[in-house]
Amino acid sequence: xxxxxxxxxxxxxxxxxxxxxxxxxxxxxxxxxxxxxxxxxxxxxxxxxxxxxxxxxxxxxxxxxxxxxxxxxxxxxxxxxxxxxxxxxxxxxxxxxxxxxxxxxxxxxxxxxxxxxxxxxxxxxxxxxxxxxxxxxxxxxxxxxxxxxxxxxxxxxxxxxxxxxxxxxxxxxxxxxxxxxxxxxxxxxxxxxxxxxxxxxxxxxxxxxxxxxxxxxxxxxxxxxxxxxxxxxxxxxxxxxxxxxxxxxxxxxxxxxxxxxxxxxxxxxxxxxxxxxxxxxxxxxxxxxxxxxxxxxxxxxxxxxxxxxxxxxxxxxxxxxxxxxxxxxxxxxxxxxxxxxxxxxxxxxxxxxxxxxxxxxxxxxxxxxxxxxxxxxxxxxxxxxxxxxxxxxxxxxxxxxxxxxxxxxxxxxxxxxxxxxxxxxxxxxxxxxxxxxxxx
Amino acid sequence: xxxxxxxxxxxxxxxxxxxxxxxxxxxxxxxxxxxxxxxxxxxxxxxxxxxxxxxxxxxxxxxxxxxxxxxxxxxxxxxxxxxxxxxxxxxxxxxxxxxxxxxxxxxxxxxxxxxxxxxxxxxxxxxxxxxxxxxxxxxxxxxxxxxxxxxxxxxxxxxxxxxxxxxxxxxxxxxxxxxxxxxxxxxxxxxxxxxxxxxxxxxxxxxxxxxxxxxxxxxxxxxxxxxxxxxxxxxxxxxxxxxxxxxxxxxxxxxxxxxxxxxxxxxxxxxxxxxxxxxxxxxxxxxxxxxxxxxxxxxxxxxxxxxxxxxxxxxxxxxxxxxxxxxxxxxxxxxxxxxxxxxxxxxxxxxxxxxxxxxxxxxxxxxxxxxxxxxxxxxxxxxxxxxxxxxxxxxxxxxxxxxxxxxxxxxxxxxxxxxxxxxxxxxxxxxxxxxxxxxxxxxxxxxxxxxxxxxxxxxxxxxxxxxxxxxxxxxxxxxxxxxxxxxxx
Numbered sequence: 001x002x003x004x005x006x007x008x009x010x011x012x013x014x015x016x017x018x019x020x021x022x023x024x025x026x027x028x029x030x031x032x033x034x035x036x037x038x039x040x041x042x043x044x045x046x047x048x049x050x051x052x053x054x055x056x057x058x059x060x061x062x063x064x065x066x067x068x069x070x071x072x073x074x075x076x077x078x079x080x081x082x083x084x085x086x087x088x089x090x091x092x093x094x095x096x097x098x099x100x101x102x103x104x105x106x107x108x109x110x111x112x113x114x115x116x117x118x119x120x121x122x123x124x125x126x127x128x129x130x131x132x133x134x135x136x137x138x139x140x141x142x143x144x145x146x147x148x149x150x151x152x153x154x155x156x157x158x159x160x161x162x163x164x165x166x167x168x169x170x171x172x173x174x175x176x177x178x179x180x181x182x183x184x185x186x187x188x189x190x191x192x193x194x195x196x197x198x199x200x201x202x203x204x205x206x207x208x209x210x211x212x213x214x215x216x217x218x219x220x221x222x223x224x225x226x227x228x229x230x231x232x233x234x235x236x237x238x239x240x241x242x243x244x245x246x247x248x249x250x251x252x253x254x255x256x257x258x259x260x261x262x263x264x265x266x267x268x269x270x271x272x273x274x275x276x277x278x279x280x281x282x283x284x285x286x287x288x289x290x291x292x293x294x295x296x297x298x299x300x301x302x303x304x305x306x307x308x309x310x311x312x313x314x315x316x317x318x319x320x321x322x323x324x325x326x327x328x329x330x331x332x333x334x335x336x337x338x339x340x341x342x343x344x345x346x347x348x349x350x351x352x353x354x355x356x357x358x359x360x361x362x363x364x365x366x367x368x369x370x371x372x373x374x375x376x377x378x379x380x381x382x383x384x385x386x387x388x389x390x391x392x393x394x395x396x397x398x399x400x401x402x403x404x405x406x407x408x409x410x411x412x413x414x415x416x417x418x419x420x421x422x423x424x425x426x427x428x429x430x431x432x433x434x435x436x437x438x439x440x
Numbered sequence: 441x442x443x444x445x446x447x448x449x450x451x452x453x454x455x456x457x458x459x460x461x462x463x464x465x466x467x468x469x470x471x472x473x474x475x476x477x478x479x480x481x482x483x484x485x486x487x488x489x490x491x492x493x494x495x496x497x498x499x500x501x502x503x504x505x506x507x508x509x510x511x512x513x514x515x516x517x518x519x520x521x522x523x524x525x526x527x528x529x530x531x532x533x534x535x536x537x538x539x540x541x542x543x544x545x546x547x548x549x550x551x552x553x554x555x556x557x558x559x560x561x562x563x564x565x566x567x568x569x570x571x572x573x574x575x576x577x578x579x580x581x582x583x584x585x586x587x588x589x590x591x592x593x594x595x596x597x598x599x600x601x602x603x604x605x606x607x608x609x610x611x612x613x614x615x616x617x618x619x620x621x622x623x624x625x626x627x628x629x630x631x632x633x634x635x636x637x638x639x640x641x642x643x644x645x646x647x648x649x650x651x652x653x654x655x656x657x658x659x660x661x662x663x664x665x666x667x668x669x670x671x672x673x674x675x676x677x678x679x680x681x682x683x684x685x686x687x688x689x690x691x692x693x694x695x696x697x698x699x700x701x702x703x704x705x706x707x708x709x710x711x712x713x714x715x716x717x718x719x720x721x722x723x724x725x726x727x728x729x730x731x732x733x734x735x736x737x738x739x740x741x742x743x744x745x746x747x748x749x750x751x752x753x754x755x756x757x758x759x760x761x762x763x764x765x766x767x768x769x770x771x772x773x774x775x776x777x778x779x780x781x782x783x784x785x786x787x788x789x790x791x792x793x794x795x796x797x798x799x800x801x802x803x804x805x806x807x808x809x810x811x812x813x814x815x816x817x818x819x820x821x822x823x824x825x826x827x828x829x830x831x832x833x834x835x836x837x838x839x840x841x842x843x844x845x846x847x848x849x850x851x852x853x854x855x856x857x858x859x860x861x862x863x864x865x866x867x868x869x870x871x872x873x874x875x876x877x878x879x880x881x882x883x884x885x886x887x888x889x890x891x892x893x894x895x896x897x898x899x900x901x902x903x904x905x906x907x908x909x910x911x912x913x914x915x916x917x918x919x920x921x922x923x924x925x926x927x928x929x
Binding site: 042043044045046047048062063064065091127129130131132133134136137138139159276277278279280284285286288289292293296297299321322323325326327329330331333334335354355357358359360361362363370371374375377378381382384385389390397399401402405 | 484485486487488492534535536537538539540541542564572573574626627628632656658659660662663664666667682684685686687688689726729730733736739742743744774776777778800803804805806848851856857871884885886887888889890916918921922
């Protein structure tokens with residue numbers, strides 16, 4: 001109780017100081033959607049949090065000799081030219097509470113289902129410097145997704161960044177959800193970060209995860225489709241800031257970012273609105289850096305904790321060689337490519353085993369899995385390459401070796417088929433494939 | 441002045457970086473960086489990496505380093521990029537968060553400099569020449585990273601031929617001392633694995649002094665390389681510079697200058713033959729594009745700066761051999777959006793003596809190294825250098841494989857049985873060649889589960905000749921996949 005009064009008094013004193021300080025007050029001089037031009041406010045720092053009018057929040061996104069650029073992130077009332085802008089003296093940060101686990105939240109520490117702020121919020125910097133090379137150590141502990149095609153052939157390790165890429169409706173989000181579900185009892189904290197998803201999507205994801213008992217260790221952080229674009233562009237940094245918060249406690253964290261193509265588009269919108277020069281496909285020239293410094297937060301830390309990131313990218317016409325996709329592929333430690341054709345043919349998950357890659361490979365598998373996995377992968381790829389060339393060849397006239405290879409490949413594909421939320425553990429995968437492959 | 445600070449709550453976790461950065465300041469004074477006591481100007485505008493300075497002194501020049509002292513003890517450094525009368529534009533080493541208008545700036549002596557002594561070996565440095573391997577090595581001898589130039593008469597062109605033990609490289613793109621070899625590829629087709637294999641085969645084979653420059657690549661790979669070198673006891677002849685992808689564009693565009701200054705130390709002062717591995721030089725152009733775009737320069741196609749050609753020329757012309765020593769370089773080049781005609785890629789590859797081009801289609805089929813045989817070339821494929829046998833075999837191989845590509849299309853419609861006997865021979869032998877050009881690599885044992893192989897060029901020539909002449913027509917093609925020399929299979 002006494003504390004409460006003290007807090008109130010302190011709050012009041014701060015407010016008075018703020019009001020008296022003429023240098024930290026400015027006036028809105030131009031409004032362009034969510035970007036403001038503000039005069040005055042001489043003492044504001046770059047990326048400082050500011051209050052516009054009574055209840056709107058923004059941050060300083062540019063300082064010029066005559067005015068400031070302010071980007072609005074929280075708008076509760078209409079902003080007019082001449083409105084008062086007050087600097088807060090603090091860097092713009094995300095807010096988070098440990099009570100968020102199991103909930104749907106946003107970057108300001110709001111429980112989205114109740115539309116209420118959590119208690120005990122902590123401020124988390126959005127742009128901590130990346131973990132230095134010497135604070136990292138080898139990524140070598142497996143992260144079980146429960147999907148045979150991934151755990152066996154293109155495995156994911158704790159601290160790895162593995163992209164999930166494919167067309168609309170090929171099961172990208174499902175792979176992430178399967179992974180979160182299979183980690184339900186693994187002492188891993190999962191953060192599902194939805195960017196520009198519809199409200200319905202987010203409710204469905206929440207429902208699916210809760211139904212499979214996976215919300216006990218999961219936070220859904222979302223920037224909904226109809227929120228301000230700057231929130232869409234900052235939310236993944238907030239999700240990673242939360243991940244780093246847990247990393248400091250040496251915990252294992254998995255972050256799903258769904259999806260980065262939408263994020264790139266949101267970022268492009270802001271940069272074009274603030275008159276930055278457009279580059280390839282009108283994205284600004286720092287679009288690579290925007291994603292690189294986000295995904296570089298994924299690591300295996302020397303303190304034992306790790307951040308695994310599963311970014312998702314949506315493609316058009318199964319083309320993974322467009323600008324944003326290749327950028328992100330060149331950042332991540334591998335990619336799981338989902339193919340529309342495979343999906344239509346009924347293959348589940350619709351993984352394209354030719355184009356998928358894991359740059360860590362066997363390093364993040366147990367010895368047995370690694371040995372088995374590299375054999376399955378070699379046989380599978382060799383089958384797929386031959387299938388393409390010999391599609392029209394007469395099966396009867398093939399060498400017996402070749403015929404056997406083709407039939408064998410078909411069996412492997414069949415065994416990799418798996419419906420959603422049907423996680424297989426390591427021993428199940430090994431027993432299925434060991435008998436199939438033999439010890440070659 | 442500090443009005444805003446009165447309302448900062450010291451328990452705010454957003455401020456707990458103060459203690460770390462204080463240490464950095466003390467460290468700076470330790471290595472003898474001198475910061476002027478008088479202010480040279482004030483900040484008048486700020487964007488994400490650029491600041492504009494109203495100058496109070498006229499003694500500044502481009503590439504000078506200035507710094508701002510933050511109220512929390514941090515020091516933020518900038519490099520001057522252009523001076524326009526009484527104002528100057530500078531770019532930030534890290535991030536501009538927390539800076540404000542009216543802050544005083546101070547000059548840091550020496551500009552960006554790299555250590556210039558024997559102590560560089562075995563250590564890892566940042567783009568700005570500071571040790572980042574927690575070794576706390578103190579190196580007083582330093583050299584500005586821009587101050588180097590070679591005259592036409594300094595450059596030498598001859599060198600001994602050098603074998604890498606990678607079949608397809610030695611066969612199609614052999615190299616020699618003082619060579620510039622480019623490794624081009626889109627995202628995720630195996631550039632980094634190939635460069636690591638080259639480090640494994642060439643560096644450990646020759647035991648030459650080496651510099652590894654990591655530009656805009658993954659920090660994880662930097663950690664792995666450092667760890668592997670350390671565990672293999674190979675660090676004593678190697679020095680590394682990293683400006684990785686999570687760092688500012690300034691860091692990414694300066695790493696190469698620092699790396700080359702280290703290489704020049706070994707070449708000029710130590711009179712050594714030096715190997716330089718750069719992963720990845722494209723990121724240098726990418727980083728400078730970001731800077732030029734912030735500075736408001738007009739860009740050409742795809743957002744690249746118009747001065748890209750001269751920038752890359754300045755870098756590449758420093759990578760040359762002289763009378764005192766040679767620099768052999770391996771440069772990985774990222775191909776954005778799989779666009780081989782990208783302006784930046786072309787600008788870099790015009791400087792190369794040889795190139796290995798990696799192809800997504802090959803990678804998709806599981807053929808590693810995923811080489812595009814038609815684009816992989818070297819200046820040394822010349823009868824006078826490699827001899828008639830090697831030359832003819834390359835020519836014949838390319839003839840077979842280009843016919844094979846045509847046949848693949850025909851087969852897709854007609855089937856194999858419809859081909860003439862000669863075409864059928866070409867078809868099956870070409871497939872064997874393609875399988876034979878795969879290779880188990882030492883650094884890829886994790887992916888393949890097969891032990892790496894170093895293959896001698898004579899064995900490669902014999903095997904290719906035998907496949908082409910039909911000696912192995914009865915052997916199934918799958919027996920050629922992932923082997924070393926055929927006789928050791």
